[in-house]
Amino acid sequence: MxxxxxxxxxxxxxxxxxxxxxxxxxxxxxxxxxxxxxxxxxxxxxxxxxxxxxxxxxxxxxxxxxxxxxxxxxxxxxxxHLLPWETVEQVRHIIAGLTPEPYFALESLDGLHVEPGFFAQSRPASLLDVVPAALSPGMADGGIIKMLSVLHTGSADEFLGLVRPSLGRLISVTHSAPELALLEMGPLGxxxxxxxxxxxxxxxxxxxxxxxxxxxxxxxxxxxxxxxxxxxxxxxxxxxxxxxxxxxxxxxxxxxxxxxxxxxxxxxx
Missing domain, CATH: 3.40.50.1000 (HAD superfamily/HAD-like)
Structure with a gap:
């Protein structure tokens, strides 16, 4: 060891x-x-x-x-390892075509960017200062290191099983939230x-x-x-x-x- x-x-x-x-x-x-x-x-x-x-x-x-x-x-x-904006756009389009009302966020080297609707009724205290805004190409300037997508129904296992077959050649996708239908996506490979x-x-x-x-x-x-x-x-x-x-x-x-x-x-x- x-x-x-x-x-x-x-x-x-x-x-x-x-x-x-x-x-x-x-x-x-x-x-x-x-x-x-x-x-x-x-x-x-x-x-x-x-x-x-x-x-x-x-x-x-x-x-x-x-x-x-x-x-x-x-x-x-x-x-x-960074995610290009083109990949973010492709992944959003694919997931939105597979399930109703997915919400997205981007983690960059300069902070967390979430779109309206990403948070449910409550959010962790550590995220109270995060103001939802439309995701835009300019966010790639900070270096996108993770893409997040959440559903406010169902489980992470179900969400992962639904989208992984369509995303496998674009992005790495996994999850670690035991009680949320939240997916974590990063650079392919x-x-x-x-x-x-x-x-x-x-x-x-x-x-x-x-x-x-x-x-x-x-x-x-x-x-x-x-x-x-x-x-x-x-x-x-x-x-x-x-x-x-x-x-x-x-x-x-x-x-x-x-x-x-x-x-x-x-x-x-």
Missing amino acids: RLIASDIDGTILGHDGSISVRTIAAFRDAADAGIDIVFVTGRPPRWLDPIREQIGHTGTVICSNGAVTYSLESESVTAS VNKAVTLAEYAAAKGIDAADVVAFGDMPNDIEMLGWAGAGYAMASGHPDALAAAALLAPRFEDDGVARVIEERLAALHRA
Whole structure:
């Protein structure tokens, strides 16, 4: 074990925005043992406060499902994969032809842009300052890293199953929202595994020496690529089916328990 790659939401971070004391200690012990740590998330760079403030992570975070590599040490984007506006327009047209009343948003390197109707009755406190506006080509100037589409009925699994066959040659599409019919779309061929593999190669680390944790469909490729890919027992069925290994539930500090066991094995070796 030379590198630990972990998803954030639902894997180490709860709905209340907290990371357990045991999990924080496990990551710190791993770092003290010389193991590289990278967090791999669907979150954009502006939503990294939990790992910055609670874990004290100052290294690399792979954001937006692989579209952005971000340094917490320099607070800067070190690499990115962008969506062209032409692809955004094509995808909007296709999805609008497949289902009534889809709403769209764009995550760019300079912020979140949502169209009217994207938010339902309520929105997270972190998004209260986002003012809905018509999506326009000028938003591509900020570098589009993720496209979002939401339905206010149904499930994410149903929405994904509906649109994926028509989008497979244009864009990468996945989801990570357990209770919303919300899809996350990024540059074609880009996912968590692709960017994690680039990061590991730059460090001279083979996939066999990577331990990865995740819980949702946007983690599937990463869990399959890592030498030891652990799906959380509390995770999505598709993540569980894709992973060779199973970590205890999030509620049982599953990530921390696996890290503790692997560190103990290293010390015994």
